Amino acid sequence: MFKKNIGIKISTIILVSLFSLQAFAQAWTIPAELKAKTSYIPFTSSTSKEGEDTYTKNCMSCHGNPGKGNSMKALNPIPPDLAGKVTQQRTDGDLFYIITTGRGVMPSFKDVFPEQERWKLISYIRSFNRQYVQVLSTFNPQKAKLVKFDITYNAVNHLVRVAVKATEKTGMVVLKNDSVDIYAKRYFGRLQFDNGMITDKDGIAYFKFPTDLPGDKAGNVEVIARVTDDNYGEVTYQTRMKIGVPTDKPGLTEQRAIWNVVSKSPIWLVVVFTSGILFLGLFLLYIGFSLWKIRKIGTL
Amino acid sequence: MLDPTRIDKITSDLLRPIRINNAFKLWMTVLIVALVICLYAYTLQLKNGLGVAGIRDYVSWGMYISNFVFFVATSLIGMLISAVLGLSGVKWAAPLARIAEIIALAFAMVAGLVIVSDMGRPDRLLYVIIHGRIQSPIVWDITVVSTYVIISALLLYLPLIPDLKICADKLEKAPKIQRDIYKILSLNWNGSPEQQKIISQATRALAIFIIPIALAIHTVTSWLFANTSRAGWDSTVFGPYFVSGAFVCGSAAVIIAMYFYRYNYKLQDYITDSHFDNMGKLLVLVSVVYIYFNLNEYMVPYYKMKKFEAIGIHELFSGVHAFLFWSTQILGLVLPTILLLFKGMRKPFPMMIIGIFVLVGGWFKRYIIVVPPQEHPYLPIQNVPMNFKIYTPTLTEILITVAPFILVLMIITILSKVIPIVSIHETLEEEIENPKPLKGM
Numbered sequence: 001m002f003k004k005n006i007g008i009k010i011s012t013i014i015l016v017s018l019f020s021l022q023a024f025a026q027a028w029t030i031p032a033e034l035k036a037k038t039s040y041i042p043f044t045s046s047t048s049k050e051g052e053d054t055y056t057k058n059c060m061s062c063h064g065n066p067g068k069g070n071s072m073k074a075l076n077p078i079p080p081d082l083a084g085k086v087t088q089q090r091t092d093g094d095l096f097y098i099i100t101t102g103r104g105v106m107p108s109f110k111d112v113f114p115e116q117e118r119w120k121l122i123s124y125i126r127s128f129n130r131q132y133v134q135v136l137s138t139f140n141p142q143k144a145k146l147v148k149f150d151i152t153y154n155a156v157n158h159l160v161r162v163a164v165k166a167t168e169k170t171g172m173v174v175l176k177n178d179s180v181d182i183y184a185k186r187y188f189g190r191l192q193f194d195n196g197m198i199t200d201k202d203g204i205a206y207f208k209f210p211t212d213l214p215g216d217k218a219g220n221v222e223v224i225a226r227v228t229d230d231n232y233g234e235v236t237y238q239t240r241m242k243i244g245v246p247t248d249k250p251g252l253t254e255q256r257a258i259w260n261v262v263s264k265s266p267i268w269l270v271v272v273f274t275s276g277i278l279f280l281g282l283f284l285l286y287i288g289f290s291l292w293k294i295r296k297i298g299t300l
Numbered sequence: 301m302l303d304p305t306r307i308d309k310i311t312s313d314l315l316r317p318i319r320i321n322n323a324f325k326l327w328m329t330v331l332i333v334a335l336v337i338c339l340y341a342y343t344l345q346l347k348n349g350l351g352v353a354g355i356r357d358y359v360s361w362g363m364y365i366s367n368f369v370f371f372v373a374t375s376l377i378g379m380l381i382s383a384v385l386g387l388s389g390v391k392w393a394a395p396l397a398r399i400a401e402i403i404a405l406a407f408a409m410v411a412g413l414v415i416v417s418d419m420g421r422p423d424r425l426l427y428v429i430i431h432g433r434i435q436s437p438i439v440w441d442i443t444v445v446s447t448y449v450i451i452s453a454l455l456l457y458l459p460l461i462p463d464l465k466i467c468a469d470k471l472e473k474a475p476k477i478q479r480d481i482y483k484i485l486s487l488n489w490n491g492s493p494e495q496q497k498i499i500s501q502a503t504r505a506l507a508i509f510i511i512p513i514a515l516a517i518h519t520v521t522s523w524l525f526a527n528t529s530r531a532g533w534d535s536t537v538f539g540p541y542f543v544s545g546a547f548v549c550g551s552a553a554v555i556i557a558m559y560f561y562r563y564n565y566k567l568q569d570y571i572t573d574s575h576f577d578n579m580g581k582l583l584v585l586v587s588v589v590y591i592y593f594n595l596n597e598y599m600v601p602y603y604k605m606k607k608f609e610a611i612g613i614h615e616l617f618s619g620v621h622a623f624l625f626w627s628t629q630i631l632g633l634v635l636p637t638i639l640l641l642f643k644g645m646r647k648p649f650p651m652m653i654i655g656i657f658v659l660v661g662g663w664f665k666r667y668i669i670v671v672p673p674q675e676h677p678y679l680p681i682q683n684v685p686m687n688f689k690i691y692t693p694t695l696t697e698i699l700i701t702v703a704p705f706i707l708v709l710m711i712i713t714i715l716s717k718v719i720p721i722v723s724i725h726e727t728l729e730e731e732i733e734n735p736k737p738l739k740g741m
Contacts, residue, residue: 265434290499
């Protein structure tokens with residue numbers, strides 16, 4: 001009886017895990033060329049440490065501590081323990097693709113972390129796998145420095161024109177058929193405009209720009225452009241452009257408010273509080289004076 | 301005029317307890333030993349941090365803050381008896397005013413220390429004042445509680461001045477230094493009409509002023525909870541709910557104190573059965589008001605059962621806190637109220653027992669208000685050890701919680717050994733206005 005039960009249990013566990021493994025494995029369809037993608041950053045203990053910081057702030061709330069099996073079980077699918085077999089059997093390219101694009105409850109980190117930071121995260125994940133041997137990409141990150149952006153704005157048709165070129169020793173190279181995105185810098189993260197575009201044969205892409213975007217007092221907006229190219233990698237460029245609506249609103253912490261520092265507390269509160277204290281002081285003076293009078297009458 | 305023998309009788313009756321006897325020494329020794337044990341527990345907390353207590357990130361206000369609320373609550377009785385009843389001309393309550401004031405002063409003074417026991421870095425206490433924001437209810441609380449301590453002390457002292465003169469004159473056996481202190485504090489009292497007039501005016505002003513202050517201390521204490529948007533605390537009725545509950549605790553404390561003074565100090569002629577009868581009726585009145593606020597506080601969220609309130613309501617009504625909740629409400633509030641409706645129960649001994657039930661129930665009621673709502677925050681509790689999810693007080697924490705009670709008992713004991721517990725001056729005046737034969741005369 002006991003043995004039979006164990007048998008049923010074991011076969012159920014095997015069946016269930018096979019099924020779930022299969023379901024999970026089927027879930028990600030990663031193009032072959034991206035699967036083979038590898039990092040150009042050598043994974044060292046220092047990259048792993050940087051990756052850990054990023055992991056703790058952004059990933060741990062769902063994936064838990066790697067190796068501890070304490071990922072957030074309430075989610076569907078359950079986020080895998082990243083030190084586990086399922087994750088470690090994937091290629092670096094797989095992991096990079098999953099972090100970059102996301103799916104379902106797994107968010108896309110494409111616009112959150114630059115490429116380098118995503119590789120450092122993978123460096124951290126790989127630090128839990130002793131068998132792992134890194135295959136370095138032959139890509140030279142120094143080439144990114146050659147890329148030049150030219151961003152202009154046409155106020156008539158509200159189009160932002162982004163032209164991307166690389167200044168090789170042999171002369172100018174136009175970056176054509178590359179994906180380009182543009183963003184405005186915000187307090188937290190970036191705000192993307194229009195959709196991602198592909199540069200034309202002249203290395204140029206056009207983006208529709210909103211007419212109601214608030215800028216600073218002078219209407220300045222920090223515009224960030226990003227291009228992804230096979231030869232030059234992921235390159236971003238930031239510039240200040242006077243294309244927003246001039247806005248001069250006092251910040252939330254500049255006004256008097258209940259949540260602000262004491263020097264900016266609401267006037268009514270200052271009045272009520274200080275008059276309360278003042279009244280108390282006067283009242284105590286009155287009581288003190290009464291006691292003094294009693295004593296004086298007694299000595300007469 | 302009053303018969304001089306009667307004056308002597310009243311004076312000597314009320315002054316008799318003011319002496320150091322063996323019972324006092326024994327009692328104080330017990331208190332000091334207990335306090336030393338509790339202070340040792342506190343040194344452990346100072347050395348190792350608040351982690352020695354059961355409080356963690358989620359339930360960060362445990363027994364200490366429940367205790368603080370209880371102490372502030374109990375101290376409110378001074379205002380009810382000496383100010384509200386005094387100003388409205390309720391004569392029977394006059395001999396109890398000093399007992400109520402002593403209780404108020406002792407509990408209010410110690411309430412501040414209770415807060416310090418909940419601080420991880422008590423050496424930074426001054427920062428609360430230096431860097432405090434007047435927008436914060438914590439700063440309001442510090443302001444009003446310290447004001448209440450000052451006003452309560454004055455309300456105890458002013459009516460005491462004539463008695464201090466009597467003490468200085470009559471307590472011939474007392475040490476010289478003690479008599480000198482009486483003399484200085486009695487401010488050359490000679491009972492002249494001018495002095496009488498000033499003192500009655502000032503006392504009246506104090507009695508009026510203490511009413512809003514007392515209401516403020518407990519309303520502000522309730523705002524420490526109600527001003528946060530946490531299911532279970534987020535309630536508009538918390539102010540009056542706390543104030544009404546405070547009168548219940550305070551009345552019970554006064555009843556217990558009355559019982560012990562009456563029998564230990566042989567004050568049967570001054571704290572009479574009719575005082576107990578009236579205090580019993582007063583306790584019924586304040587309890588009924590408190591039951592009404594309880595009904596409001598639990599009935600309204602129970603009827604709506606909003607998602608997050610419902611979790612807390614279930615935990616209290618039928619979950620892990622159900623036993624504590626129902627026994628507190630029934631044994632500490634509803635049953636005492638029903639029992640006190642019967643005249644036979646408003647006798648000294650049964651009332652003292654009922655008073656203990658009400659007071660203990662009052663403490664656990666604060667625990668129920670403070671702790672359970674913290675166990676169910678809006679954001680889910682994730683990836684934490686078990687002791688973060690369920691609050692369990694530690695022995696060290698319990699000892700540190702007991703310490704303030706010992707301090708209160710010490711303050712009350714010492715005060716009642718140096719000043720007459722029933723006003724001699726007022727008893728004599730009452731006798732002149734309303735002569736009635738005392739027993740044994």
